[in-house]
Amino acid sequence: MKEFSIPRLSIAVLLLFALATNATAGKRVVLPDAVTPEHYRIEFTPDSEALTFKGSVEIDVTVRRATNSIVLNAADLVIDSASLAGEAKAPVVSYDKNIETATFTFDHPLTTGAHTLKLAYHGTIYQSASGLFALDYQGPKGRLRSLFTQFENSDARRFVPCWDEPGIKATFDLSATLPAGLMPLSNMPVASTEKIPGGLTRVHFARSPKMSSYLLFFGAGDFERAHRMVDGVDVGIVVKRGDTANAAFALDAAAALLPYYNEYFGMPYPLPKLDLIAGPGSSQFFGAMENWGAIFYFEQFLLIDARLSTQSDRQGVYNVIAHEMAHQWFGDLVTMAWWDDLWLNEGFASWMANKATDHFNPEWKVWLQSLSSKQAVMQRDARDGTHPIITTIDDVAQATSAFDDITYTKGEAVIRALEFHVGEAAFRAGVRRYMRDHQYGNTVTDELWAEIGKESPVPIMQIAHDLTRQAGVPMVNMLSSRCDGGKTTLSVNQTHYAIDAGSTAARVWHLPVKVATLGSAPTATIVSGAAPAQVVTAGCGPVILNAGQGGYLRSKYTHEGLAAIAARYADLSPDDQLGVLNDTVSLGNAGELPMSDYLDLTKSIPATADPVVLSTLVGQLRQLDQLYRGLPSQTAFRVYARRVLKPLFTRVGWDARTGESDNTAILRASLIAALGEFGERDVIAEARTRFERYLAKPASFSASTRRSLLGRVAVQADQPEWDKLRQMAKAAPSELERKELYELLGSAESDDLTRQALALVISGEPPPTVAPSIIRSVSARHPEAALDFAIAHWEKLSKMLEASSGLRFVPGLTGNSTNLKTIDKLNAFAAAHVPENARQDYVLAIARIRYSAKVRAMRLPEVDRWLAAQAH
Numbered sequence: 127m128k129e130f131s132i133p134r135l136s137i138a139v140l141l142l143f144a145l146a147t148n149a150t151a152g153k154r155v156v157l158p159d160a161v162t163p164e165h166y167r168i169e170f171t172p173d174s175e176a177l178t179f180k181g182s183v184e185i186d187v188t189v190r191r192a193t194n195s196i197v198l199n200a201a202d203l204v205i206d207s208a209s210l211a212g213e214a215k216a217p218v219v220s221y222d223k224n225i226e227t228a229t230f231t232f233d234h235p236l237t238t239g240a241h242t243l244k245l246a247y248h249g250t251i252y253q254s255a256s257g258l259f260a261l262d263y264q265g266p267k268g269r270l271r272s273l274f275t276q277f278e279n280s281d282a283r284r285f286v287p288c289w290d291e292p293g294i295k296a297t298f299d300l301s302a303t304l305p306a307g308l309m310p311l312s313n314m315p316v317a318s319t320e321k322i323p324g325g326l327t328r329v330h331f332a333r334s335p336k337m338s339s340y341l342l343f344f345g346a347g348d349f350e351r352a353h354r355m356v357d358g359v360d361v362g363i364v365v366k367r368g369d370t371a372n373a374a375f376a377l378d379a380a381a382a383l384l385p386y387y388n389e390y391f392g393m394p395y396p397l398p399k400l401d402l403i404a405g406p407g408s409s410q411f412f413g414a415m416e417n418w419g420a421i422f423y424f425e426q427f428l429l430i431d432a433r434l435s436t437q438s439d440r441q442g443v444y445n446v447i448a449h450e451m452a453h454q455w456f457g458d459l460v461t462m463a464w465w466d467d468l469w470l471n472e473g474f475a476s477w478m479a480n481k482a483t484d485h486f487n488p489e490w491k492v493w494l495q496s497l498s499s500k501q502a503v504m505q506r507d508a509r510d511g512t513h514p515i516i517t518t519i520d521d522v523a524q525a526t527s528a529f530d531d532i533t534y535t536k537g538e539a540v541i542r543a544l545e546f547h548v549g550e551a552a553f554r555a556g557v558r559r560y561m562r563d564h565q566y567g568n569t570v571t572d573e574l575w576a577e578i579g580k581e582s583p584v585p586i587m588q589i590a591h592d593l594t595r596q597a598g599v600p601m602v603n604m605l606s607s608r609c610d611g612g613k614t615t616l617s618v619n620q621t622h623y624a625i626d627a628g629s630t631a632a633r634v635w636h637l638p639v640k641v642a643t644l645g646s647a648p649t650a651t652i653v654s655g656a657a658p659a660q661v662v663t664a665g666c667g668p669v670i671l672n673a674g675q676g677g678y679l680r681s682k683y684t685h686e687g688l689a690a691i692a693a694r695y696a697d698l699s700p701d702d703q704l705g706v707l708n709d710t711v712s713l714g715n716a717g718e719l720p721m722s723d724y725l726d727l728t729k730s731i732p733a734t735a736d737p738v739v740l741s742t743l744v745g746q747l748r749q750l751d752q753l754y755r756g757l758p759s760q761t762a763f764r765v766y767a768r769r770v771l772k773p774l775f776t777r778v779g780w781d782a783r784t785g786e787s788d789n790t791a792i793l794r795a796s797l798i799a800a801l802g803e804f805g806e807r808d809v810i811a812e813a814r815t816r817f818e819r820y821l822a823k824p825a826s827f828s829a830s831t832r833r834s835l836l837g838r839v840a841v842q843a844d845q846p847e848w849d850k851l852r853q854m855a856k857a858a859p860s861e862l863e864r865k866e867l868y869e870l871l872g873s874a875e876s877d878d879l880t881r882q883a884l885a886l887v888i889s890g891e892p893p894p895t896v897a898p899s900i901i902r903s904v905s906a907r908h909p910e911a912a913l914d915f916a917i918a919h920w921e922k923l924s925k926m927l928e929a930s931s932g933l934r935f936v937p938g939l940t941g942n943s944t945n946l947k948t949i950d951k952l953n954a955f956a957a958a959h960v961p962e963n964a965r966q967d968y969v970l971a972i973a974r975i976r977y978s979a980k981v982r983a984m985r986l987p988e989v990d991r992w993l994a995a996q997a998h
């Protein structure tokens with residue numbers, strides 16, 4: 127489902143990214159299989175003022191073997207009446223609240239074959255995104271309320287009593303009784319409407335294809351729809367009235383992507399329409415959901431506002447559109463049998479989104495950008511508390527926690543590695559087979575490998591199993607290299623890259639690796655285990671392991687090998703430049719290489735390097751700077767960091783140049799942020815001057831200049847500037863802009879302004895949907911202050927957080943902490959508030975703090991010595 131908001135170039139944001147839970151194998155909670163559904167006829171009437179609804183459903187079921195009872199899922203629903211067609215006596219209804227089921231017990235066994243179960247019931251309309259929920263917003267004439275549903279992973283049962291498991295597919299007829307004038311939305315188009323007394327309309331949607339319950343969708347509100355026919359499909363962007371101008375970018379993207387996917391999957395999109403729906407407002411943790419034919423997005427993930435949206439926003443929106451549309455096949459047409467294989471949906475959709483985005487926007491270099499998110503997930507996968515991609519999921523709570531970066535980002539990287547190994551054409555042929563053979567059905571991961579295996583020129587099953595069934599990051603080590611007769615002979619082996627004492631167990635992978643000398647064609651090989659293996663590759667000169675960076679692995683070079691690369695660094699491809707940079711900083715932090723190897727490399731990066739490479743360098747220097755927080759030697763580090771970055775900023779300048787790439791604009795923003803952070807006086811002064819100009823004439827600033835300018839001013843703000851930003855937040859014309867500005871108030875360096883920002887959270891001034899993100903913003907520079915505040919005000923704060931994500935909030939504040947005392951606070955908070963089986967986020971956060979503290983204590987002195995040596 128749910129694509130999360132990760133600006134692709136922002137490593138700092140990834141540090142705050144929600145963490146995941148490792149399932150401990152217990153007893154799987156599933157429905158009995160004696161009775162299964164074929165078709166649902168659902169009618170419901172919402173009372174959106176009272177936040178309740180009434181429903182009725184007729185379910186055509188098949189009784190597979192004689193049984194006295196029918197068990198299905200229901201949560202927070204009251205069943206008012208129940209009957210089975212042909213049975214004189216009504217069944218007895220009972221509920222199990224723990225496992226969210228309702229049981230209908232008959233006084234005799236039911237005959238096998240077809241039956242129809244009829245239920246009348248009522249339930250709740252929620253105010254955060256689960257089940258049927260309301261989103262309120264300010265319309266031109268006052269507050270307006272719109273209705274939507276969000277069912278993944280297991281909340282269809284809050285809307286209709288049903289078999290709410292991904293492996294149980296059925297068809298759906300949905301009818302809704304609504305006030306006239308609202309636009310009704312579901313998976314399928316409206317088939318008919320009838321006027322009924324009281325100014326109401328009853329809307330009947332066309333029958334859905336056979337699908338999982340979590341994909342069912344309903345929405346209604348005062349909407350507009352921009353649309354276009356594409357390959358016989360009516361593609362629409364649905365927005366709240368007045369927002370149609372912001373939908374153009376999304377409509378163009380969707381119209382281009384649909385034929386691309388029809389071709390890639392070898393199977394045309396099977397529904398008559400596809401809506402991309404912008405819900406007004408935002409969620410604290412989720413962005414979009416791939417309901418079949420009716421994709422829901424919180425508006426910032428779909429709409430582009432010319433005044434506010436930056437180049438980075440456009441890239442992000444495109445990618446989320448591509449992600450959710452890929453799910454229309456991978457997830458909706460073919461669905462995982464159970465949540466164990468959730469990664470198959472999410473890893474594949476994330477990979478496919480990059481592939482499609484890259485196809486239409488090659489200048490964005492999304493694969494190059496994706497190396498940064500791979501780098502972040504590898505760091506997490508190397509620490510205590512990680513888990514295999516395929517993980518045992520027993521129940522709903524565990525399924526919820528499976529939506530993490532291992533599932534999405536490692537999943538994406540593993541698919542990428544396998545495509546790299548198999549080849550693009552064979553991989554696609556395998557995916558087409560898989561779609562054709564499993565359409566409208568359910569699968570487990572091995573069925574995908576089997577289909578790709580039929581097309582692949584090389585075996586893949588063992589490789590795929592090693593990468594998906596065991597946790598952790600493989601490392602390929604260069605042991606020696608020798609050039610002879612125009613060929614290079616390498617000795618390599620494979621170990622386990624792990625950075626916590628508890629996660630260093632020896633692990634073996636069968637790992638496809640491409641090896642190349644600079645400028646020569648790569649040699650593909652399989653590296654496995656600690657015994658040295660010989661690889662011969664064409665050419666002499668610097669050797670690149672993981673050439674092209676398609677593999678999921680760390681590369682470790684000999685000191686001589688790395689020095690040879692550094693000497694020719696400018697001649698490497700941008701992928702390999704970035705791969706070497708990421709590997710070297712990680713191995714330096716882990717103590718596997720001297721920090722001087724990494725720091726020497728920072729001197730070898732030319733100002734003409736790709737903007738994505740340079741943005742990554744900026745991010746790495748900022749991470750090191752974070753570790754220096756409070757140390758006197760930070761001053762010397764900042765002097766060096768400014769010396770590295772200033773020539774880059776001189777090249778890109780303050781103002782956009784005609785014809786420059788989007789990635790240059792993104793680099794500019796990151797340089798302004800970093801140089802300001804590192805105390806570059808000219809940048810800080812110029813930002814102040816420009817802020818004055820902005821206040822006088824905001825329309826003269828482009829969206830991206832505006833964002834980085836306000837961001838810079840907020841960090842170094844004095845009281846009058848901060849007050850000005852607060853005024854702007856209060857007066858903001860949209861929720862999105864209000865949220866952006868309130869978050870900026872939390873980014874001030876000053877301790878005094880930080881206290882004022884935190885006080886705002888519980889002041890009632892920012893709306894509760896916005897207030898918690900001020901704390902998150904504070905946590906980037908003041909993690910301890912943010913954590914103390916959240917703990918002290920937990921009672922108030924927890925009411926503002928969404929139920930499903932609330933427990934992740936507190937450990938998420940400690941991403942930039944290096945303070946070991948913070949660990950005790952997290953433990954104490956978890957003991958008081960978090961059930962024992964839901965503390966995995968806390969385990970991960972603690973492992974991260976411990977590691978950051980270790981890097982600060984052990985590696986920064988190395989950096990200090992290197993810096994001192996540079997001065998001579």
Ligand SMILES: [Zn+2]
Pocket residue numbers: 127128129416449450453471472475
């Ligand atoms: Zn998804």
